[in-house]
Amino acid sequence: MxxxxxxxxxxxxxxxxxxxxxxxxxxxxxxxxxxxxxxxxxxxxxxxxxxxxxxxxxxxxxxxxxxxxxxxxxxxxxxxxxxxxxxxxxxxxxxxxxxxxxxxxxxxxxxxxxxxxxxxxEDFAPIIYTPTVGLVCQNYSGLFRRPRGMYFSAKDKGEMMSMIYNWPSTQVDMIVLTDGSRILGLGDLGVQGIGIPIGKLDMYVAAAGINPQRILPVMLDVGTNNQKLLEDPLYLGVRQPRLEGEEYLEIVDEFMEAVHARWPKAVVQFEDFQMKWAFETLQRYRKKCCMFNDDIQGTAGVALAGLLGTVRAQGRPLSDFVNQKIIVVGAGSAGLGVLNMALQAVSRMSGSSANPQFFLLDKDGLITKGRKNIDPAAARLVKTSAEIEGLGLTDGASVLEVVKKVKPHVLLGLSGVGGIFNEEVLKAMQQSDSKKPAIFAMSNPTNNAECTAIDAFKHAGGNIVFASGSPFDHVDLGNGKVGHVNQANNMYLFPGIGLGALLSGARFISDGMLQAASERLASYMTDEEIQKGILFPSIKSIRHITAEVGVAVVQTAISEDLAEGHGEVGAKELTHMSKEEIVEYVTNNMWFPIYSPLVHEK
Missing domain, CATH: 1.20.1370.30 (Hemocyanin, N-terminal domain)
Known part of the structure; x- marks a missing residue:
């Protein structure tokens, strides 16, 4: 790469x-x-x-x-x-x-x-983004002072095409949209979930240089099933149960049509939708417009970058990824997205007949194809009963049982259940078939992390690779050794994906563009850093890594014939750009905050 x-x-x-x-x-x-x-x-x-x-x-x-x-x-x-x-x-x-x-x-x-x-x-990302943004969302109705972004509600059906023109900016490049149904690991927060699009777009400006006059945070308020909010006199959202089925999809359809009519080249990022609607809306719109779901695709890309980095940390060639035994705890949109992208990576390396050793667990334990009412999105990612019987496992086996029997190279959590990687589970990771096993506690906010960094190094040993979704301090292991904490956060990918998609003018965001972004992130760290257990760069370099990811996305959009150009740069000009010219094109289109001279015009 x-x-x-x-x-x-x-x-x-x-x-x-x-x-x-x-x-x-x-x-x-x-x-x-x-x-x-x-x-x-x-x-x-x-x-x-x-x-x-x-x-x-x-x-x-x-x-x-x-x-x-x-x-x-x-x-x-x-x-x-x-x-x-x-x-x-x-x-x-x-x-x-x-x-x-x-x-x-x-x-x-x-x-x-x-x-x-x-x-x-480095100081402010944890305040405007993870983990403080979760606390802000929980208290948003009380914190509200002035409006930021737009609110489209269940009461606005039939009016969205005209409402979209109430936004004062004539041009919008980046939209982050949520329905508030699954905010981080906090669940249904209704209209208070608007804090997530605001925080994400602040990261787009800071990391990707998207012009803040061309961003739009959006809350799609279709009600809430959170009874506490419905009874809260300060709650600012629609006071009704969530819309379901066709009624729900009609609202989302109307909004997407309105956005596409006014800003047909805007990139739309779906954020924190509950699993059934996350997958449904992704499949519904991904080939119709330039959009992606950060929980499914962004989380998967960051996790894949970490998984590929883990192979390097173990001193093995990347091709050995096909032999990695990976346990994913959490079968929501993020967990399924990770396994799906990991499966695509294995297929590229060894062909479509590959049978990777991936194991998926939800709140009821290990999932197999034999389980009743299995989610269609999970069906192709899980093992048959016969495959796990050889390991002495059955459907519904606990996290501890699966770790003991599988002896995984990687234990990855996206469960939203704080502390589920308890002392017993972490100690069982000492028996991993890898000399340098990886533990990824990726759930947000901090209280929902599957384990803390201190507990991971204390119980699983000092030779692990550790990553988390929320920030933790590095761990002092004694004798001058440090247990490095990697923040495996989507902020390393989604700004670059959005920037690259925008500047390429991609018709839609392909799997190839997402994989290129993930692989670019995975290759960013030096071998020396990887051997120290450092899988992701310092957030201080976020603008640089975002530029590199953006370049990789633009290049892939061009190679896949998806690029239609942006602004005065058309598809033809993009196609004839050298690699160095693409770098210059991307970096020169990253906005930087400096006071502009103001000239009044009536």
């Missing part, structure tokens, strides 16, 4: 997405206080005097002009003061306090907000 060279990486750092050059002027149709109240254009005390004169701002601001860098430093001082003042308070209170101070900046000054986010992504 081709990757950015050092010189190309240097060009990336010098490109517009990291530039400090003054951008071209921006035309605005507002003046005076209206400018100050618009977070897209507001510069707070950063408006130069000449701009204050032409925009009718003189006298509406304190006289001193504060530079962008000074504003940045002042905000960080406030943030660090907050950290100091909240020491010793419960984690949830501290996290929400940090979210509030960032949210207030977001409401007031988007340019400064995104610059702070990019410059301190």
């Amino acid at each position: 081709w990757r950015l060279t050092r010189s190309a990486a240097s060009n990336l750092r010098r490109s517009r997405c990291f530039s400090t050059a003054i951008p071209g002027p921006c035309i605005v149709h507002k003046r005076g206080a209206d400018i100050l109240h618009d977070p897209w254009f507001n510069k707070d005390t950063g408006f130069p005097l000449t701009e204050r004169d032409r925009l009718g701002l003189r006298g509406l601001l304190p006289p001193r002009v504060i530079s962008f860098e000074q504003q940045h430093a002042r905000f960080m001082e406030s943030y660090k003061s907050l950290e100091k003042n909240t020491q010793g308070q419960p984690d949830g209170i501290v996290s929400l306090a940090k979210w509030r101070i960032l949210n207030r900046l977001h409401d007031r000054n988007e340019t400064l907000y995104y610059r702070v986010l990019i410059d301190h992504i």
Whole structure:
């Protein structure tokens, strides 16, 4: 797999997405206080005097002009003061306090907000994204201050085609959509799930350089089955049970038709839909428009990258992936997505007749083809009763039983059940057929992780490879050794998938494009890093890895004849681009937050 060279990486750092050059002027149709109240254009005390004169701002601001860098430093001082003042308070209170101070900046000054986010992504990603976003969603009705994004409800049937034109931006490139039915591992949070699309799109801006004026978070409110929310006087959503069947699909269809009519080239990411609708909507729309489901395909891609990295960490060639024994605990959309992509990888390596040693468990234990009422999406991914009998297992066997009998190379959790990898299960992993077994506790938020990093290294041994969905600190193993914690989070893939799909103008997002993204992520780490158990890069390099993933997606879209071009770059121009030109094309189209000179036009 081709990757950015050092010189190309240097060009990336010098490109517009990291530039400090003054951008071209921006035309605005507002003046005076209206400018100050618009977070897209507001510069707070950063408006130069000449701009204050032409925009009718003189006298509406304190006289001193504060530079962008000074504003940045002042905000960080406030943030660090907050950290100091909240020491010793419960984690949830501290996290929400940090979210509030960032949210207030977001409401007031988007340019400064995104610059702070990019410059301190390692500190702020856990606040605007996993794990704090789960806490925000649980409390969203009480936290709500001003609207962000759009809400399409069950009450809006027949009106969505006109409603979509209420969004003020004439061009939208990226949409993240949820129905709130399965928010992280928290379940049905109804309209409060809007926090997920907002957080995901903040990551799109920070990691992929999507212009924040061209993003749209969407809540599809079809009701909720969460009785606690229905009885909550502060709940802001539709107070009715969730729509089901054709009534539900008619709402989603109408929304997708409205979006496609106004913004036919927008990329739509489905997020946190319950399993039955996650698979149904993916199959329903994936060949009709440029969309993907992050829980199924993004999670699968990140997990596959980790699985391929594990093979490297074990000192084996990637082709040995076909021999890996993998146990997946959790048969929801994410778990099935992981096994499906892993099966595709094995098939590419050894042909369609391959019979990989994959084992899938749900709340009722090990799943076999003999189980009654098995989900069709799971049927082709599980073993027959005869295949598992040779291992001394039966349908419904527990996690502990399966680990003891299979002795897997990888134990991967996407169950949403905190602590399911208990001490006994982790100790059983010491008998793995691999000298360097992997434990992936990928459920979010942190309380839903199958095990903690400390417990994994304590009970399974210091020679494991460990990854989690939420952030954990590295573990001190003594004698100067460190147990590295990998955050196997979708943030390493979905921004690059969306960026590559957008810039290629792909008609739809193919399996090949998703596999290219995953393999690019898997090959990103050096052999030296892999041998230390480091499977994923530091989040500090998120813009760089996103650019590389985006390039891989663009290249695959071109090779599969799916690319139709973006903006002034057509399909023909894309086809004739060299690898280096594709790198330049991708990096030069990554937005970076710098104050633009504002020019008023009536």
